[in-house]
Amino acid sequence: MPLMLLLFATFSIGLYVYEQMLLGQAVRAGAQYAISFPTEIDGIKGKIRAALPEPLNREMLEPVVTTCHCDGNGSGCALVCADGAPQQTFVTISAALPAAPIVGSGFGAIPPPAVSYVVRVQ
Numbered sequence: 001m002p003l004m005l006l007l008f009a010t011f012s013i014g015l016y017v018y019e020q021m022l023l024g025q026a027v028r029a030g031a032q033y034a035i036s037f038p039t040e041i042d043g044i045k046g047k048i049r050a051a052l053p054e055p056l057n058r059e060m061l062e063p064v065v066t067t068c069h070c071d072g073n074g075s076g077c078a079l080v081c082a083d084g085a086p087q088q089t090f091v092t093i094s095a096a097l098p099a100a101p102i103v104g105s106g107f108g109a110i111p112p113p114a115v116s117y118v119v120r121v122q
């Protein structure tokens with residue numbers, strides 16, 4: 001019985017690492033798209049979903065947030081700041097999968113796979 005528990009725990013941790021890697025690759029694909037098209041939120045989400053295998057892309061929860069800054073202060077995404085300087089655009093892309101441990105709640109300290117990237121667009 002302890003050997004079976006060890007096998008299931010090893011499989012669960014391996015699956016966690018695999019999902020974390022897939023999620024990281026998907027978010028990077030969204031970040032690459034955001035470099036060229038920072039205001040197309042639906043396109044960014046589509047690239048993230050397209051980069052994930054089918055079972056995972058249905059479960060994924062992915063908020064995509066675009067923020068613009070003038071002199072370090074958050075502001076609306078105007079083309080030019082009040083002082084005439086060009087605004088800076090930061091696209092924050094976060095994605096997470098729901099936690100579904102195989103072994104049970106005994107490993108509750110392991111958080112669900114989640115990845116976040118920030119893209120600065122000049």
